[in-house]
Amino acid sequence: MTTLSVTVPDMACGACVSTITQAVQAVDPSAEVKTNLGSKAVDITASVTTETLTEAIQKAGYTVA
Numbered sequence: 729m730t731t732l733s734v735t736v737p738d739m740a741c742g743a744c745v746s747t748i749t750q751a752v753q754a755v756d757p758s759a760e761v762k763t764n765l766g767s768k769a770v771d772i773t774a775s776v777t778t779e780t781l782t783e784a785i786q787k788a789g790y791t792v793a
């Protein structure tokens with residue numbers, strides 16, 4: 729199990745949240761994605777590597793801090 733806690737500064741609204749969630753679940757359908765719009769935090773529990781998760785978010789067009 730991989731856990732990844734990152735900040736995504738350009739996650740601004742509910743559409744961003746669903747885009748990011750879908751991008752992560754595209755690489756791991758069983759991934760658990762928790763987002764906090766206020767703090768721009770994205771916490772993921774998944775069975776793929778942190779690199780795969782980070783890349784998925786970046787390919788969706790977001791910066792991972």
Ligand SMILES: [Cu+2]
Nearest residue numbers: 740741743744
């Ligand atoms: Cu948005």
